[in-house]
Amino acid sequence: xxxxxxxxxxxxxxxxxxxxxxxxxxxxxxxxxxxxxxxxxxxxxxxxxxxxxxxxxxxxxxxxxxxxxxxxxxxxxxxxxxxxxxxxxxxxxxxxxxxxxxxxxxxxxxxxxxxxxxxxxxxxxxxxxxxxxxxxx
Numbered sequence: 001x002x003x004x005x006x007x008x009x010x011x012x013x014x015x016x017x018x019x020x021x022x023x024x025x026x027x028x029x030x031x032x033x034x035x036x037x038x039x040x041x042x043x044x045x046x047x048x049x050x051x052x053x054x055x056x057x058x059x060x061x062x063x064x065x066x067x068x069x070x071x072x073x074x075x076x077x078x079x080x081x082x083x084x085x086x087x088x089x090x091x092x093x094x095x096x097x098x099x100x101x102x103x104x105x106x107x108x109x110x111x112x113x114x115x116x117x118x119x120x121x122x123x124x125x126x127x128x129x130x131x132x133x134x135x136x137x
Contacts, residue, residue, distance in 0.1 A: 001080035003030060003121045007098065012123060014104060016089075017076040021047035025101035030116065030123060034062065034105035037077070038069060038090040043101050049074075049091065060090060067092050079104065082112040082125045 003010045010030040016023050016039065023046055025039065038060065044050070051057075055070040069092035077087050087108060094100055108114075113126035 001123055003116075003118075003123055005121070010121075012079055012104060014102060015076075015078040016044070016047070016049075016074055017078075018044075018047050018049045018072070018074050020075075021049075023047045027100055028102040028104050029100055030109075031103045031105055032109065032116070034103050036060070036090050036107045037087070037103060037105045038092060038094065039102035040094045040100065041091045042093075044091055051091070060092070067095070077108060079108070079112075079114075079123065080125075082108075082114060084108055084111055 001012055003012055005011070006027070011027050012030050014025045014028045016025060023044065025043060028039075041050070049072060051070050055072060057068055057070045059066050059068050069090040071088050071090055073086055073088045076083055076085050077089070089107075094102070109116075114123055115126050116123050
Protein backbone atom coordinates (compact mmCIF):
# COMPACT_ATOMS: atom_id res chain seq x y z
CA UNK A 1 0.00 0.00 0.00
CA UNK A 2 1.23 3.45 -0.86
CA UNK A 3 2.12 5.80 1.96
CA UNK A 4 0.93 9.36 1.39
CA UNK A 5 2.66 12.32 2.98
CA UNK A 6 0.59 15.19 4.33
CA UNK A 7 2.44 17.96 6.15
CA UNK A 8 5.38 15.56 6.47
CA UNK A 9 3.30 12.83 8.15
CA UNK A 10 3.00 9.29 6.69
CA UNK A 11 -0.66 8.35 6.15
CA UNK A 12 -2.27 5.08 5.08
CA UNK A 13 -5.82 3.85 4.53
CA UNK A 14 -7.33 1.39 7.02
CA UNK A 15 -10.50 -0.70 6.92
CA UNK A 16 -12.07 -1.36 10.30
CA UNK A 17 -14.88 -3.88 10.85
CA UNK A 18 -17.08 -3.93 13.94
CA UNK A 19 -20.30 -5.94 14.43
CA UNK A 20 -20.82 -6.61 10.71
CA UNK A 21 -20.26 -2.96 9.79
CA UNK A 22 -17.22 -1.59 8.01
CA UNK A 23 -15.60 1.81 7.61
CA UNK A 24 -12.73 3.00 5.41
CA UNK A 25 -10.45 5.46 7.16
CA UNK A 26 -8.23 7.29 4.67
CA UNK A 27 -6.10 9.48 6.93
CA UNK A 28 -4.47 7.14 9.45
CA UNK A 29 -1.00 8.03 10.73
CA UNK A 30 1.56 5.24 10.34
CA UNK A 31 3.32 5.53 13.71
CA UNK A 32 6.13 3.17 14.75
CA UNK A 33 6.47 5.24 17.94
CA UNK A 34 2.97 4.33 19.12
CA UNK A 35 2.49 1.11 21.08
CA UNK A 36 -1.23 0.98 20.32
CA UNK A 37 -3.64 1.94 17.56
CA UNK A 38 -6.02 4.82 18.29
CA UNK A 39 -9.02 5.87 16.23
CA UNK A 40 -11.31 8.89 16.15
CA UNK A 41 -14.49 8.45 18.20
CA UNK A 42 -16.34 10.80 15.84
CA UNK A 43 -15.44 8.73 12.76
CA UNK A 44 -16.32 5.39 14.36
CA UNK A 45 -19.84 6.51 15.27
CA UNK A 46 -20.65 5.79 11.61
CA UNK A 47 -20.44 2.05 12.40
CA UNK A 48 -22.07 2.33 15.85
CA UNK A 49 -18.78 1.87 17.65
CA UNK A 50 -19.28 4.02 20.73
CA UNK A 51 -18.54 4.11 24.43
CA UNK A 52 -20.51 1.73 26.64
CA UNK A 53 -20.41 1.78 30.46
CA UNK A 54 -18.41 -1.48 30.73
CA UNK A 55 -15.65 -0.31 28.33
CA UNK A 56 -12.25 0.21 29.98
CA UNK A 57 -11.19 3.87 30.10
CA UNK A 58 -7.61 5.01 30.57
CA UNK A 59 -5.23 7.83 29.73
CA UNK A 60 -2.75 7.58 26.88
CA UNK A 61 0.28 9.84 26.53
CA UNK A 62 2.31 10.90 23.54
CA UNK A 63 4.36 13.74 22.15
CA UNK A 64 1.18 15.81 21.70
CA UNK A 65 0.08 15.41 25.32
CA UNK A 66 -2.42 13.03 26.87
CA UNK A 67 -6.08 12.13 26.48
CA UNK A 68 -8.62 9.72 27.89
CA UNK A 69 -9.65 6.88 25.60
CA UNK A 70 -11.82 3.80 25.84
CA UNK A 71 -10.88 0.36 24.56
CA UNK A 72 -12.83 -1.90 22.20
CA UNK A 73 -11.98 -5.11 20.40
CA UNK A 74 -12.70 -4.75 16.68
CA UNK A 75 -13.67 -7.68 14.49
CA UNK A 76 -11.00 -6.98 11.89
CA UNK A 77 -8.45 -4.29 11.05
CA UNK A 78 -7.04 -4.33 7.52
CA UNK A 79 -4.33 -2.39 5.72
CA UNK A 80 -3.98 -3.55 2.12
CA UNK A 81 -3.27 -7.32 2.37
CA UNK A 82 -2.37 -7.23 6.08
CA UNK A 83 -5.12 -7.93 8.61
CA UNK A 84 -5.71 -8.84 12.24
CA UNK A 85 -8.89 -10.20 13.78
CA UNK A 86 -9.99 -9.26 17.29
CA UNK A 87 -7.49 -6.45 17.82
CA UNK A 88 -8.14 -4.27 20.88
CA UNK A 89 -7.95 -0.59 19.85
CA UNK A 90 -8.24 2.73 21.64
CA UNK A 91 -10.94 5.24 20.74
CA UNK A 92 -10.72 8.90 21.65
CA UNK A 93 -11.26 12.52 20.63
CA UNK A 94 -7.88 12.80 18.88
CA UNK A 95 -7.89 16.60 19.25
CA UNK A 96 -4.27 17.10 18.18
CA UNK A 97 -4.68 20.33 16.22
CA UNK A 98 -4.89 18.60 12.81
CA UNK A 99 -7.34 16.12 11.34
CA UNK A 100 -6.56 12.41 11.59
CA UNK A 101 -8.86 9.40 11.38
CA UNK A 102 -6.51 7.38 13.56
CA UNK A 103 -3.03 6.21 14.43
CA UNK A 104 -1.79 2.78 13.36
CA UNK A 105 0.63 1.55 16.01
CA UNK A 106 2.96 -1.35 16.73
CA UNK A 107 0.12 -3.49 18.11
CA UNK A 108 -0.85 -3.98 14.45
CA UNK A 109 2.44 -3.49 12.59
CA UNK A 110 4.51 -6.09 14.50
CA UNK A 111 2.08 -9.07 14.40
CA UNK A 112 1.46 -8.67 10.65
CA UNK A 113 5.19 -8.35 9.95
CA UNK A 114 4.80 -4.97 8.28
CA UNK A 115 7.74 -3.68 6.26
CA UNK A 116 7.92 0.07 5.76
CA UNK A 117 9.86 1.04 2.64
CA UNK A 118 10.41 4.80 2.77
CA UNK A 119 12.35 4.83 -0.50
CA UNK A 120 9.29 3.50 -2.36
CA UNK A 121 6.80 5.04 0.14
CA UNK A 122 5.04 1.72 0.72
CA UNK A 123 4.03 -0.46 3.61
CA UNK A 124 3.66 -4.17 2.91
CA UNK A 125 3.64 -7.55 4.60
CA UNK A 126 6.97 -9.27 5.02
CA UNK A 127 7.40 -12.36 2.87
CA UNK A 128 9.49 -14.22 5.44
CA UNK A 129 7.92 -17.46 6.74
CA UNK A 130 8.47 -16.40 10.37
CA UNK A 131 6.32 -13.28 10.03
CA UNK A 132 3.58 -15.17 8.20
CA UNK A 133 3.34 -17.64 11.09
CA UNK A 134 2.93 -14.81 13.61
CA UNK A 135 0.07 -13.24 11.64
CA UNK A 136 -3.14 -14.48 13.31
CA UNK A 137 -5.28 -13.99 10.19
